[in-house]
Amino acid sequence: MKKNLRLLIVALLLLAWLATVDAVVSAPVNYQNCMSKADKAYGKELYGEALENYQKALEYRPDSMEARIGTANVYLSTGEDRKYIEECEKICEAYAGDEQIVEMLMEYYLEHNKVKEAVKKIVKLRESYPENETVERYYQSLRGRYEQKYCAYDYISTIVSGYAAYESAGSWGIIAENGEVVVKNTGSSSGVFFSGSEMAPMTENGKAYYVNKNGFKERVPDEDFSYLGVAAGNKIPAAINGKYGYVNQKAEPVCEFQWEDATAIVSKLGAVKKDGKWAIINDRLEFVTDYIYEDIIYDENRICSVNGLIWAKKGGKYCLVNKEGTEITGNLYDDARPFLSGQPTAVKKGLLWGFVDTNGELVIECMYQDAKPFRNGAAPVKTDLWGYIDRNGKTVIEETFRDATPINKNGNAAVKIEDYWTIIRLYVFS
Numbered sequence: 001m002k003k004n005l006r007l008l009i010v011a012l013l014l015l016a017w018l019a020t021v022d023a024v025v026s027a028p029v030n031y032q033n034c035m036s037k038a039d040k041a042y043g044k045e046l047y048g049e050a051l052e053n054y055q056k057a058l059e060y061r062p063d064s065m066e067a068r069i070g071t072a073n074v075y076l077s078t079g080e081d082r083k084y085i086e087e088c089e090k091i092c093e094a095y096a097g098d099e100q101i102v103e104m105l106m107e108y109y110l111e112h113n114k115v116k117e118a119v120k121k122i123v124k125l126r127e128s129y130p131e132n133e134t135v136e137r138y139y140q141s142l143r144g145r146y147e148q149k150y151c152a153y154d155y156i157s158t159i160v161s162g163y164a165a166y167e168s169a170g171s172w173g174i175i176a177e178n179g180e181v182v183v184k185n186t187g188s189s190s191g192v193f194f195s196g197s198e199m200a201p202m203t204e205n206g207k208a209y210y211v212n213k214n215g216f217k218e219r220v221p222d223e224d225f226s227y228l229g230v231a232a233g234n235k236i237p238a239a240i241n242g243k244y245g246y247v248n249q250k251a252e253p254v255c256e257f258q259w260e261d262a263t264a265i266v267s268k269l270g271a272v273k274k275d276g277k278w279a280i281i282n283d284r285l286e287f288v289t290d291y292i293y294e295d296i297i298y299d300e301n302r303i304c305s306v307n308g309l310i311w312a313k314k315g316g317k318y319c320l321v322n323k324e325g326t327e328i329t330g331n332l333y334d335d336a337r338p339f340l341s342g343q344p345t346a347v348k349k350g351l352l353w354g355f356v357d358t359n360g361e362l363v364i365e366c367m368y369q370d371a372k373p374f375r376n377g378a379a380p381v382k383t384d385l386w387g388y389i390d391r392n393g394k395t396v397i398e399e400t401f402r403d404a405t406p407i408n409k410n411g412n413a414a415v416k417i418e419d420y421w422t423i424i425r426l427y428v429f430s
Contacts, residue, residue, distance in 0.1 A: 151179030
């Protein structure tokens with residue numbers, strides 16, 4: 001009896017072994033048969049049959065990317081887009097960002113005008129697979145994509161701290177970076193809410209005052225100032241009776257109004273002009289240099305320095321001066337733009353513009369008809385029209401604009417299209 005039982009057990013084990021061997025041997029054949037049937041059914045648009053056979057194929061080869069891609073394509077063909085995306089996502093994760101599946105995902109997003117989704121995915125993939133050539137190709141392609149905000153004005157200044165001055169029908173106001181009006185255009189000039197300030201300067205009928213973010217007057221000085229600067233720090237440039245000086249946050253004078261011109265004091269640095277010459281000063285109104293410069297370059301908000309560096313003209317050319325008053329370049333350039341950050345700014349040599357870094361080193365050769373500073377990894381440049389380049393000099397946005405301003409930290413910039421100004425927002429920026 002025991003002998004018969006042992007023989008039965010051996011026989012059963014042998015049968016199990018033979019079944020396993022048969023399954024192992026026949027699995028590739030069965031897999032290929034299922035894939036062949038699935039592909040044939042898919043070609044005939046018999047999607048139910050195709051899906052069934054792709055699923056059977058996966059039973060024989062659970063690691064088959066081809067069967068999983070077939071499954072995804074069935075979902076797409078039957079209008080089950082959500083399942084298509086989910087399946088592609090799973091394949092992408094399982095196969096370490098395989099280039100074929102990356103292309104499938106990106107093409108789906110772009111063909112369906114889902115640019116935001118494409119950007120979100122490609123940025124994540126680039127972090128995970130920095131060496132993937134297909135990922136990099138789509139990333140570079142998407143860098144130049146942007147959406148246009150629904151606004152149109154006669155002019156928009158560079159966006160600063162999330163706000164810009166705008167002109168419409170000859171009057172000035174303030175907009176947010178999304179193009180929405182914050183302060184209606186009633187002034188003859190306007191500044192911005194600078195660096196977290198709750199006040200912005202406006203001028204109306206020759207008198208300067210401050211407005212708040214609700215669009216109402218916030219501070220109206222007793223003095224008839226013809227100009228008030230952005231409320232940066234406690235030394236704010238102001239003008240009265242043709243002379244410049246400085247006021248505090250209450251718009252009260254803090255010094256004698258004795259200068260022909262004066263800049264904002266940012267990063268503890270500014271400049272004043274007297275008898276046709278400029279001197280650099282600090283935030284205590286102490287002189288860093290004598291009146292030795294022919295010109296100081298400042299922007300629309302009279303800011304000449306955001307990082308402790310100033311462009312000053314001497315001997316007919318511009319040099320770069322640091323906060324100690326030391327000239328860190330020679331008198332090399334015919335024109336320049338103030339730095340907007342620690343990234344390079346634009347300089348002009350002869351008829352063409354290029355870029356220098358904060359050490360005064362030329363990092364992009366002078367080759368453009370015009371250029372503006374880098375900010376957040378991109379800079380506006382012009383040959384025939386304006387576009388944007390990255391810090392390697394590679395085109396980010398083709399030259400399609402009549403004018404353009406630097407990109408802010410949220411990817412927004414003011415640009416001129418045809419005869420009007422509007423706001424664009426880049427989907428990818430850095």
